[in-house]
Amino acid sequence: MTDSGLSPPTLASLAPSSDVTLAPAPGLRELFIGMLQVALSSFGGGLSAWSQRIVVEQRRWMTNEDFLTGLTVARLFPGPNQINMAVYIGASFRGLPGAVLALAGMLLVPFSLLMLLGLVYFQVHRIPEVDRVLAGVVAAAAGMALSMGFKILDTYWRDPVALGLAAVIFVAMAVLHVRLIPLVLVAAPLAMAWYWPRTPRPGPG
């Protein structure tokens, strides 16, 4: 696979990892440095692909199965996926301290950079030329925000209940201005009750 620089790398489906010998469990220092490496490598995007490449292929800390389990857990639980993934990797080896160090390694450089950007922004954003450029940048960024919903729409396309539920949530938020926390506290139990796994009926299939 070639990285053209135009598009971030995608998650690789690796060969079954039964024949792979794992490295010894990383210590706190290694976790920090490893996640630092992931963060630096992924500056053009594709953070999960990079973390798979480094954690599974290069450093051999965990099998690909364990890594994919981590992605599942990271997506399921609240919190940004990539940050949750760092927590998963750290916590798998060194518990809470491991999670904190992995997180620190992942966020140190990007967060410092963002704070630097912020410092510059608040100094210069009133300059008319800067504001004009930003007016354009912001329109493109809004397009990215708009695409988030469409990106996962396919998953629910054949489930009318899911689409109806999504529509109700959309109207509640966008039209009725219901705040997120009360909305989720009411909608989540109802949705969970509807989607509660039913015991499979005995029979063919």
Next chain:
Amino acid sequence: MREVALASLGCTPVALTDLGELAQVIWTFLSLSLFSLGGGNTLLAEYHHLSVEQFCWLTDAQFADLYALAEAAPGPSSMIVGLLGMGAAWKEGPLWGLLSGFGAELAILLPSTLLMVVACLSWNRLKDSPWRVAFERGLGPITLGILFAVGLKILTTANHGPRAYLVSIVVCVLMLRTRISPLWFMGLAGLLGGLGVINR
């Protein structure tokens, strides 16, 4: 101009130097942390409500700018909370801005991180539980609805005028159809803005 407009709406900025106010702000971010479904972007509309409408730290334009900055910068875009925190304390000076930015990011990450550690340690018991299955299936459509509402909110916050909307829609389609890095879109749109094609 913007300050005058805010004052006429009767929105007084919350001062972070008041300890009571500060505690309320920190509590707000801590509690939001556990509601960041589907990767954190679901909170963007809430961030807008808090920083523009409730606490009056930022204008609409500033919020949109910070969202774009967080998207353009390397690393998880949910770090926008650090920028919001910086904006909240900016009038006290850059050092307060940095401190507040760091504090806001810490507050939004702490609860979800602790929960994630617990989840990792008990995943073997959790993974076949009906609660897990129902949570995953039930929260998916809710996340979908929230993401559409968030997209619309950002769209109307950022854009003024048909040309800006056109750019957003084109970028949205390109994001879905191609794998081109969005940095190119932002760079190109920034150029259009600089040339005066897109205004606000």
